[in-house]
Amino acid sequence: MPASALLQQLSEERATLADTLVPRIVTVLAGRRRSLSAIRWRPPYLITAAEPLGGVERVAWHSPYGPEAEADAQRAEVVATDLTTDVAVIRTSTDTNAQVEAPPAPALREGLRLAETVAIVGCDPRGTLLRWSTVSVAGGAWRSRRGGRIAQRLEFDGALDARFEGALVADAAGRLAAMQVSGPFGRSLGIPAETVERVLRAVEQHGYLPRPYLGLRLQTLWLDAAAVAHLGRRSARIPVITGVEAHSPAAHAGVELGDLIETIDGQEVDGVDAILRALGDATPGAELVLRLRRGGKAETRTLKVIERPRTAC
Amino acid sequence: MIVAATDPGAREVLRAKVLQMGLPCDEEARSAETLERSLDLLDAADSALVVIEQHEQVTLAPVALGRGVPVLIWPTNGRPRLAGFTRRTTHTPGRMTAREREILGLVAAGTSNKQIARVLRISPNTVKFHLTTLFGKLGVTTRAEAIAAAARSGELSL
Numbered sequence: 452m453p454a455s456a457l458l459q460q461l462s463e464e465r466a467t468l469a470d471t472l473v474p475r476i477v478t479v480l481a482g483r484r485r486s487l488s489a490i491r492w493r494p495p496y497l498i499t500a501a502e503p504l505g506g507v508e509r510v511a512w513h514s515p516y517g518p519e520a521e522a523d524a525q526r527a528e529v530v531a532t533d534l535t536t537d538v539a540v541i542r543t544s545t546d547t548n549a550q551v552e553a554p555p556a557p558a559l560r561e562g563l564r565l566a567e568t569v570a571i572v573g574c575d576p577r578g579t580l581l582r583w584s585t586v587s588v589a590g591g592a593w594r595s596r597r598g599g600r601i602a603q604r605l606e607f608d609g610a611l612d613a614r615f616e617g618a619l620v621a622d623a624a625g626r627l628a629a630m631q632v633s634g635p636f637g638r639s640l641g642i643p644a645e646t647v648e649r650v651l652r653a654v655e656q657h658g659y660l661p662r663p664y665l666g667l668r669l670q671t672l673w674l675d676a677a678a679v680a681h682l683g684r685r686s687a688r689i690p691v692i693t694g695v696e697a698h699s700p701a702a703h704a705g706v707e708l709g710d711l712i713e714t715i716d717g718q719e720v721d722g723v724d725a726i727l728r729a730l731g732d733a734t735p736g737a738e739l740v741l742r743l744r745r746g747g748k749a750e751t752r753t754l755k756v757i758e759r760p761r762t763a764c
Numbered sequence: 765m766i767v768a769a770t771d772p773g774a775r776e777v778l779r780a781k782v783l784q785m786g787l788p789c790d791e792e793a794r795s796a797e798t799l800e801r802s803l804d805l806l807d808a809a810d811s812a813l814v815v816i817e818q819h820e821q822v823t824l825a826p827v828a829l830g831r832g833v834p835v836l837i838w839p840t841n842g843r844p845r846l847a848g849f850t851r852r853t854t855h856t857p858g859r860m861t862a863r864e865r866e867i868l869g870l871v872a873a874g875t876s877n878k879q880i881a882r883v884l885r886i887s888p889n890t891v892k893f894h895l896t897t898l899f900g901k902l903g904v905t906t907r908a909e910a911i912a913a914a915a916r917s918g919e920l921s922l
Contacts, residue, residue, distance in 0.1 A: 502906050506871065506876050506907060507876060507877065507878070508876035508878040508879060529876060532874060532876075534906075534907055535908070537908075597909075665922055666922075668918040668919075668920075668922070669915070669918055670916070670918045723915055723916045724916070726915075727915055727922065759874075761869070761870055762869070763872070763921055764868060764869025764870075764872075764921070
């Protein structure tokens with residue numbers, strides 16, 4: 452096959468793949484000049500990046516078709532913004548006449564491999580955006596600093612601008628692999644489809660996303676080498692309880708001011724961030740076993756996670 | 765407001781400048797020790813501002829900044845500037861207002877700006893204003909970072 456024919460074939464294959472992805476992408480208008488991409492995950496839900504939404508409650512959205520698209524923008528409600536995973540769930544009203552029928556639930560792709568070619572498809576008010584990219588980091592499961600459990604560490608080649616926040620990442624077979632978000636230093640990160648599904652299922656179950664709460668205030672202490680050895684710890688950092696909210700799970704379990712938290716569910720914790728992570732995917736109703744150190748003695752307390760009350764601060 | 769300078773002349777000039785601006789001059793400090801004492805008297809929770817003569821910023825400013833008290837460095841001849849080695853030293857999380865704390869708690873509960881406005885009976889723009897100030901104080905740019913930063917200092921319960 453001559454080289455030009457190969458190139459032509461590749462080009463057509465790419466265009467065909469893009470055609471299958473475009474119906475799945477819309478643009479979300481959050482505020483006057485802010486637009487970001489969103490994925491039609493499955494009716495009636497759109498998925499986009501939580502952080503750029505900045506706490507808005509209602510957004511307008513439209514698909515990239517035709518010049519009248521913007522005029523046809525529909526209102527939709529942001530039902531959950533999970534800052535720990537950066538996943539926002541938007542519920543569209545199903546009764547309005549959508550310009551284009553919502554595509555059915557997508558085929559999901561788990562476990563992207565290093566160097567795979569991916570299509571990153573987004574949308575702004577003027578139309579579709581597409582970038583071909585390469586999986587440049589494909590690691591294992593990780594915890595975001597905000598406590599979110601993310602199924603796989605994913606980064607893509609090159610930096611993408613804000614319009615690609617919430618864009619769809621598809622593998623070469625057109626399967627939905629991740630949502631694209633901007634990371635630190637302009638990195639292009641992927642939130643795996645699996646993680647989006649986990650958040651979406653929680654929202655479907657409750658209608659919103661309940662946040663876990665224990666009623667603890669904490670700070671991180673630094674132990675000296677002797678104390679680290681005495682307590683048999685790996686880390687010199689240890690969270691100390693600086694406040695227990697009245698009538699909270701922590702108060703009911705008998706947690707006291709000044710208690711050091713050595714482990715949660717048997718895992719050593721090395722500071723407030725570790726607590727944030729441990730709490731990150733604990734759903735209300737779950738129980739956490741805390742091993743505490745009080746006045747030199749070890750104590751064990753079981754705390755029942757509740758939904759964060761609005762009055763908690 | 766505390767005026768701090770070792771030189772009595774410089775102290776007098778600073779005092780005059782502060783009063784000229786219509787600000788109260790509660791205390792005068794002539795050394796690091798007297799500054800400590802003045803800060804104790806004024807209570808750290810009070811939003812005391814320390815005005816320091818320029819040549820003494822190295823010796824006197826850390827005393828106040830270490831307690832999270834903002835410092836204004838004012839040369840005896842020239843314009844004042846706000847000191848602070850980072851944004852975080854002049855605005856420690858301890859300086860969060862009750863309203864800001866309330867709003868951050870609602871953000872942590874997953875509440876939207878509009879819902880926060882409804883719960884607290886204030887306008888959504890006021891919510892945004894409070895959040896912007898709060899982000900500045902915590903030295904963060906996002907809602908998620910604000911929650912983590914406030915949790916780390918024990919300002920937000922988990």
